[in-house]
Amino acid sequence: MTAPALVALAHGSRDRRSAATIKALVAEVRALRPDLRVESAFLEFSKPSFSTVVDRLVKKGHEEIVVVPLLLTEAHHAKVDVPSAVAAASAAHPEVQFRATSILGLEPCFLEVLDVRLREALRDVRARELDALVLAAAGTSDPLANQAVARLARLWGTHHKLPVTAAYASSTPPATGEAVRAFRAEGRRHIAVASLFLAPGFLPDRAKELALEAGAVAVSDPLGAHPELARTILARYAVGAVELVPV
Numbered sequence: 001m002t003a004p005a006l007v008a009l010a011h012g013s014r015d016r017r018s019a020a021t022i023k024a025l026v027a028e029v030r031a032l033r034p035d036l037r038v039e040s041a042f043l044e045f046s047k048p049s050f051s052t053v054v055d056r057l058v059k060k061g062h063e064e065i066v067v068v069p070l071l072l073t074e075a076h077h078a079k080v081d082v083p084s085a086v087a088a089a090s091a092a093h094p095e096v097q098f099r100a101t102s103i104l105g106l107e108p109c110f111l112e113v114l115d116v117r118l119r120e121a122l123r124d125v126r127a128r129e130l131d132a133l134v135l136a137a138a139g140t141s142d143p144l145a146n147q148a149v150a151r152l153a154r155l156w157g158t159h160h161k162l163p164v165t166a167a168y169a170s171s172t173p174p175a176t177g178e179a180v181r182a183f184r185a186e187g188r189r190h191i192a193v194a195s196l197f198l199a200p201g202f203l204p205d206r207a208k209e210l211a212l213e214a215g216a217v218a219v220s221d222p223l224g225a226h227p228e229l230a231r232t233i234l235a236r237y238a239v240g241a242v243e244l245v246p247v
Contacts, residue, residue, distance in 0.1 A: 004064035012042030021199035024225035066240035073145035117220035139168025177210035
């Protein structure tokens with residue numbers, strides 16, 4: 001029996017670097033599970049679209065599809081856009097079973113990836129000493145999603161025994177520049193910013209720009225294509241695939 005296909009569904013961006021990074025992450029997933037049919041798809045802006053990928057899979061004979069949303073927080077895209085896209089695909093292909101899993105989320109293991117990216121940024125600027133950290137995320141009007149970022153920031157700060165602030169690129173204060181300036185007002189001068197984004201784009205670029213203008217010594221790249229994220233995608237897929245099995 002053929003295993004369900006896996007569609008890693010990202011939001012998409014007009015920035016071409018974003019889609020390239022998502023596709024590189026999906027390549028990491030394929031490397032871990034070469035036996036699976038694994039595809040990347042996007043809700044908007046980037047190609048291929050979710051409907052295009054589903055049509056392609058159906059033509060290839062796939063009757064079960066597990067959709068893993070590549071989203072870090074339970075905000076509008078997770079609560080509205082993904083369910084709407086899956087419902088539309090299900091209506092267009094009633095012969096196919098779909099299962100949308102929980103989002104990628106904010107797993108504590110992602111802090112290891114943050115540290116990898118931050119070490120790379122610190123090495124590039126030859127910075128060795130830090131006395132504060134800022135965790136920069138997209139931000140949303142959903143307070144629960146922002147609270148999830150703040151909790152991860154506190155966990156990260158506890159691990160490093162450094163003060164840490166969550167900052168947001170949209171919707172909610174503080175912005176990265178404000179967070180850096182607040183630490184500098186306390187007399188801290190070695191402040192690094194980690195980018196809690198999956199891929200490059202306008203928001204991470206803006207967060208980096210504001211942080212550097214405010215005096216941050218380093219700003220890391222987004223999480224990007226990393227085996228830890230690929231393993232989490234496969235863990236979400238495994239749950240979705242089991243849920244497709246009739247009881």
